[in-house]
Amino acid sequence: MIVGLTQIRGVGYMFANTILNVLKINPNQRIGYLSPEQINSIESIIKNPSGSNFPSWFLNRRKDVETGEDKHLLTSDIAFTVRNDIEREKTSGSWRGIRHMFGLKVRGQRTRCTGRKGGAVGVAKGGKVMPTREGAAGAEGAPAAGAEGAPAAGAEGAPAAGAEGAAKTKESSGKKEAPAADKKK
Numbered sequence: 001m002i003v004g005l006t007q008i009r010g011v012g013y014m015f016a017n018t019i020l021n022v023l024k025i026n027p028n029q030r031i032g033y034l035s036p037e038q039i040n041s042i043e044s045i046i047k048n049p050s051g052s053n054f055p056s057w058f059l060n061r062r063k064d065v066e067t068g069e070d071k072h073l074l075t076s077d078i079a080f081t082v083r084n085d086i087e088r089e090k091t092s093g094s095w096r097g098i099r100h101m102f103g104l105k106v107r108g109q110r111t112r113c114t115g116r117k118g119g120a121v122g123v124a125k126g127g128k129v130m131p132t133r134e135g136a137a138g139a140e141g142a143p144a145a146g147a148e149g150a151p152a153a154g155a156e157g158a159p160a161a162g163a164e165g166a167a168k169t170k171e172s173s174g175k176k177e178a179p180a181a182d183k184k185k
Contacts, residue, residue, distance in 0.1 A: 004031045010074035
């Protein structure tokens with residue numbers, strides 16, 4: 001019985017237990033074995049718990065802002081009322097309404113380290129750099145002949161070393177390799 005009643009939105013475990021105690025219904029009984037009179041009495045208490053011998057501190061909407069009476073909200077009325085309350089606070093410009101507008105914590109929780117939204121804050125962890133191969137390092141890393149600071153080899157008419165280096169780079173450029181950062185082990 002208790003678990004079956006708690007499936008109704010707005011009825012918790014203690015609320016269901018109190019309903020069954022007030023009506024003097026066995027909580028271990030199965031819902032399918034209830035009489036129609038018991039079902040009607042449970043429905044009437046759930047719809048209007050303040051009218052029966054039910055404690056007012058169990059209700060989930062005491063001293064309503066608009067009417068001032070004690071109510072117990074069920075099913076979609078809960079979400080509708082909460083949305084209206086938040087909109088009322090936003091339009092009045094209260095502190096809680098401002099916090100709701102900006103999507104911040106409303107009830108005084110810490111916001112410095114918890115409740116962060118979006119990506120990670122701090123230093124990003126870098127990946128490992130792949131070591132270069134020996135053959136590719138000589139062709140790419142060596143300066144070409146004729147460049148500033150590099151001595152020109154074979155000034156007496158022999159072919160310069162830069163011509164050989166250029167031929168090697170043409171051969172290596174025919175191979176398509178992924179950059180070192182994109183390779184995974």
